[in-house]
Amino acid sequence: MITLRGLTKRFGATVAVDVLTVDVAPGRVTGFLGPNGAGKSTTMRMILGLDRPTAGQALVGGRAYRELRRPLREVGALLDARAIHPARSGRAHLRAMARSNGIPAGRVDEVLDIVGLDARAAAKPGRTLSLGMGQRLGIAGALLGDPPVLMFDEPVNGLDPDGVRWVRQLTRTLADEGRTVFVSSHLMSEMQLTADQLVVIGRGRLLADAPVAEVIAGSGVAVRVRGPHPDGLATLAAHLTAAGATVEPAGPDELTVTGTTADRVGDLAHELGVRLHELSAHSASLEQAFMELTADSVEYAGGPTGGGTR
């Protein structure tokens, strides 16, 4: 169980996380979505006691991270897969972590086995690890203390399709075992497959905290309207807008309408005498829902996607 209460972080004049109040419940995979610079990594760092909140609290199992005696047994986290000493082997990295929390050395081999790093890969110095191997090593570190709470920041970054499928299965298994699993990602399609619950933030603010199905349903159904007469379509668009629907031109002879149904668009077109060649309903994907939710909160509009972590 992760509890955020009015969690706020300011860097000078910039508000990275803005009065975030969220409960991340055990037994399910909670996806943590947001555009670049939305405050996902900062939120996770505050949960781990790495960054100090400007205001509010982040609690794990009801306690602040800095108060935990053997934190690896309470919370496992993958933050940055590249954070390994260039000359230290993955095995030594994990062994140091294990020793700090009184975890038996044998557990290191167990987690290496779980994440599929063989003895040769685990003996390689950090600088030679690929991003994918770094991710697996980071996940191994998160699993080390067999904790009831797990956090993964962009875990599928750098993984091949097999690796992506493996992370999906792993997070599912961990949640089914009753653990709290909190996974951030900018890959919405991935979250659609992985998560049960979604926490969406933009500019540090909570935009949605609901089951995945609900977030998708909330964005409603998009109706595609195609017709041969641009003037007719314009008339139809004006009436639809007046009726409270959202209309966007999708081409010279095409409209995308949300906030209404295909039936009502068809009725209206008939009343107005507008000729249509296509009228079809499309259920929104999580991607669309996400775009709508975060439309006003994208910090770097038009910028490249991905990254956003430090």
Next chain:
Amino acid sequence: MIDSLRGAVAAEWTKLSSVRSTWWTVLAGLLVMAAGAGQLAIYVANGNTNDDPTDNAGVVTAGRVMIDAVELTQYAVLALGLLAVTAEFTSGTIRTTLQCTPSRGRVLLAKAVVAGAVTFVLGLLLGGVGALVARPVLGEWGSAPAAGTIGDIVAVATYLALVGVLAVGLGAALRSAVLTIIVLLATLMIVPLSLQEPDIAVLNRIADVFPGVAGGHFLAGDTDPYPGAVGLLLLAGWAAAALLLGRAALRRRDA
């Protein structure tokens, strides 16, 4: 508390011993000590046998020569304490370390314990090597009384351990290896040397408070301007102050 400190110490030892740079640093220290002690011993022997009577040092102990060689050797040893902290900031592993041990004070204390213990043992080794090299080179101009030499070796190990801890504390406060080594060079050597240069009494007194000079008085077993034990306490005070500074920085700043 003691239990989790033990875990943190074990983790720090694992981290320090699992990177090759640690062992290269040890080797570099040994080479610098052997070369330095040999060279200084040659100077002593030459000074006694050349035509210039003003540089006659007479019979010198191997321990004395070895102590003089520490002045240079200490920078190799400093790197150990320094890198144990600054490498964590460079590679980003400080976040893993603080995830494992959220108490900033405990992390720093564990690093200080490991760096101090390692540099103490290394100091014993360096002192032994220095004396072993210096004694035969000194020839008839040297002596190596057993008790005195062992005392010198232990003193050097103590000095290096405290300077190693000083480096740990400063590294945590400054985060950057380059910045830390500059500040260490300044406080150990440049500033006190500059103060002593004009040979003005009040400036000399100020220089005497600096860690390198205080350590030097301790190593030489001086009685003036203060007893050697006071020099040791001054150096220990600097190391403790650096640790407190480092802890404050770790607590205040985001990782």
